Amino acid sequence: MKKFMNEPENFINETLEGLLSAHPNKLRSVREDNKALVRADAPVENKVAIVTGGGAGHLPLFLGYIGKGMVDGASVGEVFTASSAQQMLDTTKAVESGKGVLYIYGNYSGDVMNFDMAAEMAEEDGIRVETVIGKDDIASMPIEQKEDRRGVAGIFYLYKLAAAKAEQGANLEELKEFTEKVNNQVKTIGVALSPCVLPNVGKPAFTIEEDSMEIGMGIHGEPGIEKGSLQTADEIASNLIEKILQDYGNEKVENVSVLINGLGSTPLEELYIVYRKVSLILKDKGIDICKAYVGQYATSLEMTGLSISLLNTNEEIRSLLELPFSTPFHEQSSL
Amino acid sequence: MKKFMNEPENFINETLEGLLSAHPNKLRSVREDNKALVRADAPVENKVAIVTGGGAGHLPLFLGYIGKGMVDGASVGEVFTASSAQQMLDTTKAVESGKGVLYIYGNYSGDVMNFDMAAEMAEEDGIRVETVIGKDDIASMPIEQKEDRRGVAGIFYLYKLAAAKAEQGANLEELKEFTEKVNNQVKTIGVALSPCVLPNVGKPAFTIEEDSMEIGMGIHGEPGIEKGSLQTADEIASNLIEKILQDYGNEKVENVSVLINGLGSTPLEELYIVYRKVSLILKDKGIDICKAYVGQYATSLEMTGLSISLLNTNEEIRSLLELPFSTPFHEQSSL
Amino acid sequence: MNSLNIDDFKNIFSEISTLMNDNKNYLCELDGVLGDGDIGVTMASGFSFVKKELQEKQSLGDFGQFFRTCGSVMSEKAPSTMGTLLGSGFIKASKSLKGKESLDQSDLVELFNQINDGIQSRGKAEIGDKTILDALTPAVKALEKEKNASIETMILEAYKAAEVGMKQTIEMQSNKGRGARYQENSKGKQDPGATVAKLIFEGFRIYINQHKAI
């Protein structure tokens, strides 16, 4: 196994120590184990706070989205493992400023159960909590079981838009309602070419044959919906976009934001080759692109692959999307 | 070969088309072949323009540093191949606004010869050009042959600081002098764990044995200075930092900026594990870190590995480092 | 035997911890087939943290505090599905046992009813979904049925019911957790979570048996 690491059991602790020492102006730890991180300036007054969390190994997900114009705090689990309710509660307490807290996280049972538990504990402490669960992976369940879909890279849009809306003064109920609406308009599908290696396991978590790809594979290697021989970038782009557009059904889709997300080992050049085709296809269908994001937004350690997310936008969403944000990994300036 | 691509000979053309369509507000093409790219708002009045360029396959290098607070334009070659002098000249003409142009690029003979040629052609057209050549890779030549060292990730600091200084109104001569001084204070060394695959070759460009690493390997797979079995992250960090600090010789090193650069396939988690140790070592030696950059800044397609760069700072450098910039890949906001 | 006090329960949790440790590999193997293969490790470590905390903590005046401690240690130290579910069950139970310093037969029924409820409302699984509930719920029913008998009898019957329930999961198709993604193929394999439930009752049984013997 070729990893830059020391003892596998310290993998995440040391990552967190590195992150905290690299970004002291952006991040603050509120637990000795560093498993609850918040904005350096938390709690931010007069704003609903946004908390996320989940297993590690997906940087910039989840804690990497802590920052101005993004989320207020994140609890951190071990690699691919949910964090505990107590860690979530500690995060919650450190960011809330009386306006309530919105939990936004991906639909994985460990996360759901722990966040639910944290929410109950927070309510007992007099903190109002609402929850929106990211479910953007259209390959994880058929449309009829939409509520059971997993959350993947598209959660970026939930963070970004909820945060912008919160900064504009939305109250907790409005924020939840708005974020749920966004949630319904985000759709993602991924394709994997090679597996990732868990630090404490030391060998690939699964195998994908040489010259093969797996469409719909999840960010922990959950089985996909189509295995087959590797297609060209253009074929893959067409194939994935077709599936996403189909999933919108009768929804009007006229203007979208596109997110091409690398899973870890995919060169940026290749992400842009795929973006190129996506933009051509959408143009062909008369769908405008208001904003493109191309890069690493939700990874699976060193997995090779990518995902395409579309966000179906309206005017409000487009204007919120333009607002700046600043995190340790991505920034969007108003320069 | 597992790549998201179409015909290998279109790899770079399609990357460029994707980039241009994803970032229309940031980038503009000034040639039909898209091999000369400039800031969307070029030429910027009242400022020395900064031009870079080089072979493709290293995103964000080189064109990825076009933007406000960064370089004005870049010429683009094929994968790992210099661009032509004409492409450089076209870039130069599109960005210059009468204050002259500073070329900043890495020390590779193809680039040197072509930029020299472009500079001569530009002078013939009445455009003043000065040149600073990045030579930060301390593993590429011993200190006695410093002038022959290759340029790698540390060029990021040259761009950033030269751009900030240019925006403050430095004239061409001042800018060259300042950038040369910075150049002398940037040192980088890399380590590779696995090779990259050139799109038109289709198999690994070289091999690194299982459980082995190669210290000092260049970003095109140029042979390194030490092959050996894979060490822990902490050992690697110590080893590399020791070599860099030694290279500063008698120079006073009290406050540095650190850049941990992933070569393509290295998970962000692991870069932070290495950063952690680097920061501990420097602390131990009484050296302060003014600013940390951790991420992909100069890649080699899907090579696994990383490089560590140090920039020895003074007060002026530190204040310039803080100024915002915005490129398609990295942004630094004043949020 | 007609009641159990805090010290009894400390010993019972110690028995359970030993059992989880002894069955660590067995549990991991079961979870390796239907899940991610970690349940043995998390249960052994989760229960050993619980045991340690119960032994060290001073203020365990009543069963409210006792199960609050079990619940928060378990969820904090083992935030996997099983750890979180057990944690939720213990915390639910702690609320209705506030003030009690010993548990009689009907309290025992209440205890496991609450644990069962806590797990059910956290995990939202139904009977037949091939989860811990398929061993736990029958055991709770057995406790209820025997609530007029001795605690020895109650526990023995509950243990037997849990074991039967555990074996019945073999024929079930998984509908919850990681096992669910195997759909039809999840059949024929014993559910690791149900096995944990059976081991918990086994811990009670061993302790009670030793006591009866004295």
Added chain:
Amino acid sequence: MNSLNIDDFKNIFSEISTLMNDNKNYLCELDGVLGDGDIGVTMASGFSFVKKELQEKQSLGDFGQFFRTCGSVMSEKAPSTMGTLLGSGFIKASKSLKGKESLDQSDLVELFNQINDGIQSRGKAEIGDKTILDALTPAVKALEKEKNASIETMILEAYKAAEVGMKQTIEMQSNKGRGARYQENSKGKQDPGATVAKLIFEGFRIYINQHKAI
């Protein structure tokens, strides 16, 4: 023969282009050993673009324009080391041949002197560094030596000198370009760039020979 005009040179470049194409694999093999294996491809394609442009372009009134065209096409279409060096040489030559519509013996010396200079000042290699210069410079010296003879003799002698120079690179250690990184191990292998120089003179020789025959 005492002079060569623009049409002669168009034909000579056409011969060179054919030679580069015929020797594509041979050149690539040489470069594969000491470099990145592309010199045959870039030279074949570079010279074929030059040939095409020379045939299509209208305004080639003098040798200034002629070599300016050669130089800019070569550098644009083949921005490798060899393409850039040749491009620089051609452009350097174009400057001192401005206005000339035919070249006599001393112009021919001047032409190659300038090309040699252009390559030298671009690449900063010395004689003995195992580069194109180790074939080109001796050829230029031969031209100078024979500048009072016929053009046929000059070219023949230059060709022979280039070939000898090329063969002498075998024993040299590379100090420039990719070959340099092999240090001692670069010895024993013929330099691909020097081979390109020899092929260029071969192109001249073939054309001149055909002409002499008529």
